Amino acid sequence: MKTVFAVFAVLFAIWGLGIVSRDINTCKILNVDIIKGCRLLGLFVAVQVSVTIAASYGWLPAGFADNGFFAPSFYGAYALHVLLTAVMGILLWYADIWPAGDAKFFMVTGAMLPLMIPEIQGFPYRTFFYFLVNIFVAASFWAFGNFFLAGLQKLDKANFFGGVYHNFLEEITRIVKRYRGWQLLFVLSGMFIFFLVQRTVSLTVRLAAARIVSDPAVVFFVLFLLWDKISPLFQKKAWIIASGIFYVTFIILGVIYMPDRLIELAETAFIDSLKLSICIVALRRFAVFLMEQADLQLVYPEQIKPGMILSERSRILVMGDPNFGGEYNTFIKEGLTELQAQILRDNAVRMREKIPDFKYEIITGRPFAGWIMFGAILTLVFKENIAVMIFR
Numbered sequence: 001m002k003t004v005f006a007v008f009a010v011l012f013a014i015w016g017l018g019i020v021s022r023d024i025n026t027c028k029i030l031n032v033d034i035i036k037g038c039r040l041l042g043l044f045v046a047v048q049v050s051v052t053i054a055a056s057y058g059w060l061p062a063g064f065a066d067n068g069f070f071a072p073s074f075y076g077a078y079a080l081h082v083l084l085t086a087v088m089g090i091l092l093w094y095a096d097i098w099p100a101g102d103a104k105f106f107m108v109t110g111a112m113l114p115l116m117i118p119e120i121q122g123f124p125y126r127t128f129f130y131f132l133v134n135i136f137v138a139a140s141f142w143a144f145g146n147f148f149l150a151g152l153q154k155l156d157k158a159n160f161f162g163g164v165y166h167n168f169l170e171e172i173t174r175i176v177k178r179y180r181g182w183q184l185l186f187v188l189s190g191m192f193i194f195f196l197v198q199r200t201v202s203l204t205v206r207l208a209a210a211r212i213v214s215d216p217a218v219v220f221f222v223l224f225l226l227w228d229k230i231s232p233l234f235q236k237k238a239w240i241i242a243s244g245i246f247y248v249t250f251i252i253l254g255v256i257y258m259p260d261r262l263i264e265l266a267e268t269a270f271i272d273s274l275k276l277s278i279c280i281v282a283l284r285r286f287a288v289f290l291m292e293q294a295d296l297q298l299v300y301p302e303q304i305k306p307g308m309i310l311s312e313r314s315r316i317l318v319m320g321d322p323n324f325g326g327e328y329n330t331f332i333k334e335g336l337t338e339l340q341a342q343i344l345r346d347n348a349v350r351m352r353e354k355i356p357d358f359k360y361e362i363i364t365g366r367p368f369a370g371w372i373m374f375g376a377i378l379t380l381v382f383k384e385n386i387a388v389m390i391f392r
Contacts, residue, residue, distance in 0.1 A: 029101030135375030
């Protein structure tokens, strides 16, 4: 069976590297390539199922499947892994972190991993999480390193890094203005509820499914990635009412069923919320800011074309301007639509009345399929995710 696993790995590498090559050259992941991956995945599963059936009935030669074939119980765990990977891929697409092509490549690649390495880390509850961590941590270190090296190569290093520092302070100021007073309280309360539920479930629920959220790092990472989509919900009236009902219910049930653990749960959830708050304000915003700065270009309104991606600063500018209408209530990672680009071009004169040499900030973007493939290799090769190895 080791030979079969090795053949799977070679076929996976050929398919994956083909997608990476196309993404580098065209910045696109085609559906036809994803379909090829699904067919390859179907072949992997069919071979494994055939071997399992043959081994169960004793039809295989002696020693062929020793310590190699999957027991029937594997397939239920595998289905859970595929479901978790698919849900995470859809969430990353919904949160505008990845375009559809990257999300689909992640889902198909993630589904293949356990079929190549039966003892893969975290299977089935956390493999998808380790895969994600390997992708984003590796990509972030590379992006930051390239950005600072580029700055060191500038003739005027002081102005370069001084400008970065000034822009980052502006970003932090904008966040502080956004979350103040009751808004800040509601957001902190929302985070507290997430971690309180996570800690309570991991402590009290003995079902196997609870293992998915038993590690606070999983909840932490999901909130970290999806923050821009989740945080506005914490300020809605329905959430505030539901939060009040939750706190009253939790206190009552806690006093009845686990009075000795109630304070401990609250303290732990509060600490987790505080950690996430610091990471959201410092790490996440700093990461997004630096990654945008590394790929930032300034273009005149007349140069705007469909498919271009506005920086967060430019998105905030047009979304807060009523002259642009409702066409800018949402943005997609695939870039501006034809109508959005046309409106930006048509408003060039009006924008120059405010700023004579007005330009939009455009993120050129970099192909991400390579990092997904690299994250898959790290997940297959190492027994721990890269973040644990770096920060241990």
